[in-house]
Amino acid sequence: MIAATYFMVAGGPYGLEEVVQKTGYRATLLILVITPLLWSLPTAMMVSELATAIPEEGGFYIWVRRGMGRFWGFQETWLTLAGSMFEMALYPNLCVAYLGRYFPGLQSGHRGLLIGFAMIALCTVWNIFGVRAVGEGSVWLNVALFAPFVALIIFALGSGRAGETISVPLRHVDLLGGVLIAMWNYMGWDNLSTIAGEVEAPQRTYSRAMFGALLLVVVSYLLPVAAVARTGINPNGWTTGGWVDIGQIIGGQILAIAIAIAGVVGAIGTFNALMLSFTRLPMVMAEDGYLPRIFAWRHPRTGAPWFAIAACAVFWGICYPLGFEGNLILDVLLTGLSILLEFWALVVLRIREPGLARPFRVPGGMAGAVAIGLPPLALMLATVVRNHKELVGATNELAIGTIIIAAGVAVYFLSRLIPRKKAA
Template sequence: MTEQQGLKRRLKFIHVFILGLALLTPTTVFDTFGIASLATGGHVPLVYMFAMVAILFTVFSYVHMVKAFPSAGSAYTYVQRTFHPNLGFMVGWSALCDYLFLPMLYALAIKIYMAAYFPGVPAWLWVIIPIVVISVANLFNVKVAVSLSAVFVFAQILITIIFVALLIKGLASSSEMGSIFSLQPLFSANLTLTGVLAGVTILAYSYIGFDAISTLAEETINPTKTVPRVMIALALYIGITYTAVTYFMQVGYPDASVFIDPESAAAEIAPQIGGMLFASVFLVVIILCNISGGISAQLSISRLLYAMGRDNVIPRRIFAYVTPRSRVPIYNIIISGLVAMTAVFFDLVTAASFISFGAFTAFTFVNLSVIVFYYVRNKKRSLKETFMYLVSPLIGIGFLIIMWFSMDLRALILGICWNAAGFIFLLYITKMFKIPAPMFNFDEEEIPANENEGEEVLQA
């Protein structure tokens, strides 16, 4: 099987949705509740609703661009086709520090939990073992990864339902039922704009990763319809679910100062509402969720490397190769697994810093791509189109500017260093800008037979 034969289209809406949900890891809501509650003054569900609205503007921009370019390259392809191959390369390089470090982030999260419960075991084992499991799962047919992710996603949904049910039971038995349905988590006298913006900066991380499913466009049936629907569905599902879950958590624990460690607030709540048995089950599910997220994250980075390898930005013989039987980019999976194993030298904060910088860079340029591709180049300027292709992405950029200014200084420094290395590599492959960076060859065989490029692609 050569790289020209490409990836096989086999994923339907439910497959892509499950992979996206696994990547976003719904139980992230438990990880961020404590610190978000402190930052927002006890208004986490309100801020989740605000964050959902904010991120939806960027989601819509991805929707527009995937309709125009249903390829595996995501933001990398959109920018190089809309602006210039060189800029597309730099955005793709920046996005690499998002995708490439995502599997590492899940492994580090597992290490934190397991090292605390089994201090006698070398901590590096809790990084190596999950990454091996994740990589082996992705070496099979892509539907195997979907099947594993489906099991883990079901476990996350089930444990979340039980968690909320136990919270409601505890609230009902210890107070008046009327207190369960309170406006306090949504509005109170100490609600401030500063607190809302601080909370949005924290909770926006819960949505990072939705864009990764656009890298599965070349393995998705009818991608210009399926992928956009999945993106919107994911953002709405996460936003609505997180709002509901944190509403009951906030009602039960309105003051985050009661927690010994706000970062592990859920771990303190679990034994209080369900005893040690439930707390143990809760821990197991959290581990499984991180493995599931790692599978989806590595699946996405392997497809982004495939797109860049096919463009010959990086060696095509290695990165654009797919196996004859399972038709997966096996070398990319192995390489990304080896990179993820360097997590033994990192901490969770450092890895998260890389991810935030890469994600916000990609988000910003995708919004700009919508404006240039649709509003400027294709002159889509009716009243409706002006809002869709100019106003909406500008609002998305506005929210991202807030997040940029709120970003940790270390994240900015690490991101700048990463991009500096990418710029040096760009100088090399373009012979000091004498030639443009290799460009994605968007030919007919990469567009589904039942999709038309042109007016249908340019419709919302």
Template structure:
């Protein structure tokens, strides 16, 4: 009997028709609705475009895929698009903070929602750190190109170079983003929108100028590492083609989430993929893939064709532009953490918001400090290995959940409906699982350790403290039992 009750407990679902009501009733745990369509789109574009163009494109081109890095982005984009359409349906249906965590909780049950949320806490925090390290690489390039120098001890994590002790600039950036987010979502989003505009402008300049310096001979051979290299590259660049998922965590801060969130998700992915494809063509066309710098690819590519002054502009643009990726994912992790705490799966202390700015300041500073430690003391390769598997699993959960809910509750009003049901979500599931198989065993090991820790936290704390554990159980999203 106890086992039966345990089984029912981990499968308990948060009723969809009560989610909005619960959100509105939460005193001291309330977010402010201030974001419009284009602010949401800017947050999405800010999360997608960044390290993918300015760092990962060069990393994958030199050593993994060659000119076929373009194919790597397209493969990752197809998988991401299938998941994006599923996210869009949920964003219009459940306009609540938490993104994949909330969707999984409402459709697949508490345990599934818990593990997605638990994974995203690590994944999003690691992404913030990885991006900060990427910006630091461009910063170092810019300083050296100006003829200046900084002490070696502050230029990288231990083991990344002679005399390196800490990546001080990367760590400071993490704390800066935490500070900006704590100013309030309205002011933070205004900053994000302006900086995203500058970033897109820089990317357009890169594409426009670089187009006239393409040497088509650099495209041969197009698959120097075989077709498999392009697929391996897709697994690496995958985290560069999402960001809309983190943006969807801001649903409770959108003025008209049911209408605007689906549009913002679709718009941001389309804009990003067009720019990615064009930028990859320019990068691999300007310079032989074997000579592309892995940390500051476009800056060195432009320098190689005699455009050193523009290389400095690109470095500045990269530093400013990639900040928006940090902003989006730190926003995402803090809202997931806030949502889990409000639901009782983590201590309620974390769900308290600032009395006037209405943002979760406590978790924001904790995430800022944690990402600063990762960015400062872990090499970028090891930090990047923490990022992909949880996101891919979140995509699997969301794609499965949208199929399940479509058949379980076809009557629910949906502002956006995923096309090609159930084929499109199934494509997202297959691609995501397939990309997971390309990840290194060390990634699986780290994930397993985090999974076991999460299991202990859930059954030791969350299972008993959950808000649903204190309420009468419902069946099929209906009225309470007994």
């Protein structure tokens, strides 16, 4: 489960390139240390308490619905699925970016789109084989992912050019932009909760998976960036897909090819693990009567919600051509709001169900439960301030997010007018 959780959150240090470009080496290393303390650790603690107390299929949807009622449960799922539309489009883009960095011909014409769609199709079939197939596959994907970066760190530490350009001034400094990307790279700790009904001994498994994966994520981000920081490579040249160029400079062609392949592995592993999580949401909503019952149909052998998996794959494929940065901003906004609802549910359930058995408990009593939600709230407010003028095409990002949020409220009340029949 640690391997699957790692891919739900990270999938390697890919995606950190623009943090370095926006903030420089020293600020990047500081951001990579502070962000998990303010964002990841509070979320992991919240998830550990709720997932071990209420280990049910649907995870955070069930927590919010149980704590605050059906309206907020619906909004939790709406925000998460809306965010997933933009998040899941990021990984085919990363896959093609890394292949194209070393094999530029693969990006010409429609080849890049076809490769992205092929990746989505592969993960769709993989997920229909069930939780065990995804979990076991994640272990091997982690091995393939980490090996080139271990080599990169060794080459970088032996380069003998320590500190030459760690203080090179940046052409443009964007600290909040770097924090935004770091938040995305440290997001996803609640995703494992949606498959609780398919996990053995969830009361024991979840907290171990959360904190084991958190340590692995932080180390896998810090070590490669810190190692490259001492080599003399100019931070202004870092762009999406840039780990391949860095591998070429530090270790030559073979390392560059290995990093490009590992980039594909990371994108596939993360997409595959997140598909496992997100597709359980339409399934439980169908079981609650909010979606047609076909979304709750399970594969007779693996138990996977095969129709929900296929339907989600189609919608994610539609968003794939939107590109990287526009998808990322909307993903952080919508998914971040859903995470704040989960922190709210943590507090409400402490009040409404004080006797609920909690194998893991956020320390500090009620004050501790409230306090751990404040740093994520502050980071979300900072990202809203930073991105309130960002555009997707000619449309304001914040306006798009507001429309999506309002649509969730409208859809809920419209659904109340339709007679609901729960899935059997």
